[in-house]
Amino acid sequence: VSTSFKCLISRYCKNSNIFLLLGTIMPELPEVETVCRVLRPKVVGCKIVGVDFPNNYTSVFKFSSEAECILGSLIQAVERRGKHILFHLDQGILSCHLRMTGRLLLQEPLSLKHVSLKISFENGKALWFQDIRKFGRFVWHATLEAFEKVTQLGVEPLSKAWTKECLESLLKKSSARIKGFLLDQKNIAGLGNIYVDEALWFAGIHPLTVSSTLNHQQVVLLQTGIKDILSESLARHGTTFLSFYFDDGKAGSYKEMLKVFGRTGQPCLRCETPIIKIRVCQRGTHVCPCCQKVTPC
DNA sequence: CCACATGTTTCATC
DNA sequence: TGATGAAACATGTG
Numbered sequence A: 001v002s003t004s005f006k007c008l009i010s011r012y013c014k015n016s017n018i019f020l021l022l023g024t025i026m027p028e029l030p031e032v033e034t035v036c037r038v039l040r041p042k043v044v045g046c047k048i049v050g051v052d053f054p055n056n057y058t059s060v061f062k063f064s065s066e067a068e069c070i071l072g073s074l075i076q077a078v079e080r081r082g083k084h085i086l087f088h089l090d091q092g093i094l095s096c097h098l099r100m101t102g103r104l105l106l107q108e109p110l111s112l113k114h115v116s117l118k119i120s121f122e123n124g125k126a127l128w129f130q131d132i133r134k135f136g137r138f139v140w141h142a143t144l145e146a147f148e149k150v151t152q153l154g155v156e157p158l159s160k161a162w163t164k165e166c167l168e169s170l171l172k173k174s175s176a177r178i179k180g181f182l183l184d185q186k187n188i189a190g191l192g193n194i195y196v197d198e199a200l201w202f203a204g205i206h207p208l209t210v211s212s213t214l215n216h217q218q219v220v221l222l223q224t225g226i227k228d229i230l231s232e233s234l235a236r237h238g239t240t241f242l243s244f245y246f247d248d249g250k251a252g253s254y255k256e257m258l259k260v261f262g263r264t265g266q267p268c269l270r271c272e273t274p275i276i277k278i279r280v281c282q283r284g285t286h287v288c289p290c291c292q293k294v295t296p297c
Numbered sequence B: 001c002c003a004c005a006t007g008t009t010t011c012a013t014c
Numbered sequence C: 001t002g003a004t005g006a007a008a009c010a011t012g013t014g
Helices: A003-014 A029-043 A066-070 A144-151 A164-172 A178-183 A193-203 A216-235
Strands: A048-052 A075-081 A084-089 A093-097 A102-105 A115-121 A126-131 A137-141 A276-280 A283-287
Touching (some): A048 A066, A084 A144, A137 A144, A178 A193, A193 A283
Antiparallel strands (some): A075 A084, A084 A093, A093 A137, A102 A126
């Protein structure tokens, strides 16, 4: 944990009366990890004594019976796997996926609109799940192995397992476009639209390039780019953390570091060619038409 | 009203 | 059968 993050936490703790919101607009790996780090000291050791659905949206659990599974359990640890938040309980694991608009709150929101779940603790505190689009899901798993089997998540890009050899062997097996390959959580766990666009620009690779055709240099650039971009974003507590409220409203943000995402029409920071936005794999995709070509310049 | 935004699941098609 | 890609999901915004 970086020094700046410790400062952030300590300042947040001192001002716990200030509105607190754990969440982002588009949570990917760095954002989910940041949520976990803030959440961990607050909920570990808490015993779950109540599960409520303020808006009767019971589908927030994949199976309605799961709410009963977690009642009476103690939260022993909070970990991240891909974009999933894992609450390790004394009986099984409760996973939470924020999807696009999910937010976890440690204080009761001003309005219960869009709040699909409230988990109450024995110490009187509670955790609220606010999710405008209702895509977020909680799932209870008997074991970590069961979670892994269901989700089939790929390699963690901030772990030691993330090497150029690892990426190379994965790429060789895929005929998908590189953008789709990188978004597929079964290959690499935690990347989303923002960091995929950023990594491809960094490596000078066009998003439509067929994965298996990347040359060695491109693989090396892509592997280090993904690692460095995610690390730097994590150090800055993610990209969209302006929804993370502090007394001065100036929490660190990776947003200012973005090279292509959301910069349509603005000059490429390497060659000054205007960034264009195209559609790849049904996703808005930002590219520099000069630095990123299917056939390299 | 239509287009678009996000991540995953589901379904269709090669 | 397995891989790939597009639709669906829910809701708000421009």
